[in-house]
Amino acid sequence: MLRADELRVVFKPKSKNPVVALSGLTFGVSAGKVTGLVGLDGAGKTTCLRLAAGLLIPQAGSLHVFGDDIVRDADQIRPRIGYMPQQFGLYEDLTVQENLDLYADLHGVPMRERSSQFARLLDMTDLGKFTDRRSGQLSGGMKQKLGLACCLVKVPELLILDEPTVGVDPVSRRDIWRIVYQLVDETGLGVLLSTAYLDEAERCDDIIVMHKGSKLAEGAPKSFYPQVDGRVFSIAPQGTQTARMLHGDLLKRDDVIDASILSGMVRVVLTADSPLLQQSNSENEGSGIRLTPVAPRFEDVFVDMLLQGDDGIERVTLNSSSDQSAVEYQPSNEASVITVSGLVKKFGTFTAVHDISFSVQRGEIFGLLGANGAGKTTTFRMLCGLLNASGGDIFVAGNNMRKTPSKARSRIGYMAQKFSLYQQLSVLQNLRFYGNAYGLRKDRLEERLNWALREFEMEDRKAVVTQSLPAGYKQRLAMAAAMLHEPEILFLDEPTSGADPLARREFWARISKFAREGVTIIVTTHFMEEAEYCDHMLIMAQGQELAAGTPAQIRAQAVSAELPDPTIEDAFITLAGKQ
Template structure:
């Protein structure tokens, strides 16, 4: 703990908050002691509510610890917060760009705020614009940038004053894989060139793999620490890949494995198969019975595997109640519908223009009943515009669009009664309680009296909201808000459920729980349309579409898309396939644009 190269040292740090709803004390950080190595990348990981953001904010001098001591760059941060802030930079989850100002004006503003001398600005700006590839867009308003470009501009603004310590709070949440890769290249280059110390929180465990050291937090306590290899070691000899029966989606086998919490710690679709982590104490015959003859291949553990083993060892991290999910998901329809080949969404030559800009350019696809259909693409690809047109929230410029048997050009309101919607950002009424939101939106969907009470009771059970019905929705933790938003979207038992990046910024535990619910809904015939930047989630889908610059680049099952990306002997990850398809599409379209421009 007395390492001379430590840029941050915490000794017995505690932080408590008074919960307004209950009047009880909430322990956000509990007796945490750790040291962050200087000149390296260190990651804080853990479930939602683990205390990661609170620890970062204390390190940035934005709040004080209630007990213990926190030293940053050798300075007592509680006693001298301004001295620390003069030498560090902090990028919170929602970095404050000024959207009406241009890229250059935002850089100038943050340089003014940090007191960067004029003589140093030209060289620093040139360096940051080159690294972020924003030099071509200096005159563009920040509000007109894609999500990935906004994150890169936010990072550039954070770095206009060269810091000794950079604090990043989930910098890639809601960012596509291409932009995510570019952002991390910038961070790694700064570590290499300027010996910058970086402390990051992230929900992407593959990002933490590149850290020199990892600290695992759970409910405010330090659960484990070590190098990535030391964290992976907790899952050594416990990781396997199983290939599901021919024609069966991997998510079905994954659900069966997750349902047996006594034998399996974790399971996730991967490359057309299912990767799972068994419990060390489980007997092989129990696992053989569970797999029913499916052969297994042992694989090396990943960081996420070790992370899940650590969390599942905790008695206060219960397994998912999957039986309740399956029962509640079925609602009144205890038997799955027979007409699963029915086309419920049909899109032909769909176009959406905003003035001279074409956001969606002649795309076509169809979706069958009960299908899980993924809409993927980089930030700014047009997928959100496509999504909003499918939901009836935005009229198309031209083309044919039919949802749930309704032509959306003429009867958008009629179609909306048959669909449910969950936006990326929490869009319910924060001042209303959970129960008041359910009652309000239930009546808006045309539910009243006994039927409304029945549906509210079902979704409260399904989404484990019973203990929070009197709590203000805006004060709920992120995971609770996600469950409430999904409960509201399913109140009226829609034929089609639209989910817009529903797991953005959530940890692996919450993502498993979410997808187990989606699998249960799909099994009883609910059609799911989902956008996501977690490429592993594309493996849950029956089919996916990848678009960029408004154009459709790929359409098919996850296996077909991986094959289109060049998968042969070696299995590509969906992220590798996605990046390959998008990069080739951009090269192809760029060459076409050059040819069209020639006389």
């Protein structure tokens, strides 16, 4: 269906610093199959998809779709392709039905076919009850499903999706994948997509791993597993040790390639020459480590492949000079840093948040989770003092946020979902601006600027214009700006949405480190695997509490004969289904 041979794309080819987006890329896409592109930020995934959609022209190589040349025959090819970019062009002032009508007009769908096609799409996306709602009032997951429906008003032969599930909750992610495979089964279309979720890569028939514009590897998901056979294990915390403490300790080991928290355990990928592999479990227990072999997954291979490659990607160790003097802080039963009681928020007659109560101790990581539209972002903004509550009480760092929010703000760090960075300023200029905004002056400002550059490993990029930074470094810079004034409490709103797997790992390693030093962290996230790093969490649904507790307590609510060892994502989907 699609064949790419030796594709090369260079942006700004005549400048001093040309950007090679694709170099010698060769791959194919078959009908009736889902082909996934995975890779770090800047790997060339979006460029590849835009070429396939006929929106870019390669400088070298060839690309044939349905046997036709994408450059010479683009006008013949485009009507047979459905393309959904990361920022799909919904018209937010139009209703769901009006958006469908508009895209049907653009695709020339005959009037006699529209009624049945619309009914089918609305049924597939569960949007039938919302046809009169403006798209701007839909939740993030509903917008993604509407965008997909608009791409499908004229059934394509090739469907191209650029990270279609970024920023949506697990239930909506599952729905989008259900729609994709229903279409594949019913029509036999081919699908080419990119994804930031490596568990989604497991759903693909074929995976193409991209790195720096080239193909690193290709194959069915299970074909990658032998690369890490005998090197993937689960390790349980010992005694009073938490999974997050164990995770932090394991990251300091040179023989640990990857470490992640899953179901209260730490999953590791070890080097082939790891001392832990050479010794028996009884010998390893002296260091508090007992290895339990677990089945590989594609994510293990992906991280192993990139971190052990020859391209200079470094594993996060967080052994900066500031880390050497860090004091390990243990959350205690002292007075709560944040106390929320009977919180209510109304917008006119609509109640967005109803009777929410919880507390957070110093040094804890507290997660606010929920489906799109559940009310978690509204709750989050009230905690930060960015939105006034309609009822209830909020105390942050001893200050009543309904009466004196300004007193708490100097003790709060805030990292917005859309990073609040000045794109035309350099890294150092952004940090200096935020330092001044937080009231830092002279020697104290210089001390904190040096700390930020060192802690977030940006000393060699301090003069780089922010706009040209890779996404992972923008994320580092946004967090560095939020931590400049040494806040007691750090608020993180969807901090890893759209970030690649290694950037997410690096980010959470830093978050855990700050929590160990006594910083209290409140985070919203759609990545349920990240919820495992939280000490406690609150899952919201329709503005109310759906579940609350530790990760273990949340998982326990989803245990069944069919699911004896659920993950947080399993629990989330189970609980959401009981609403």
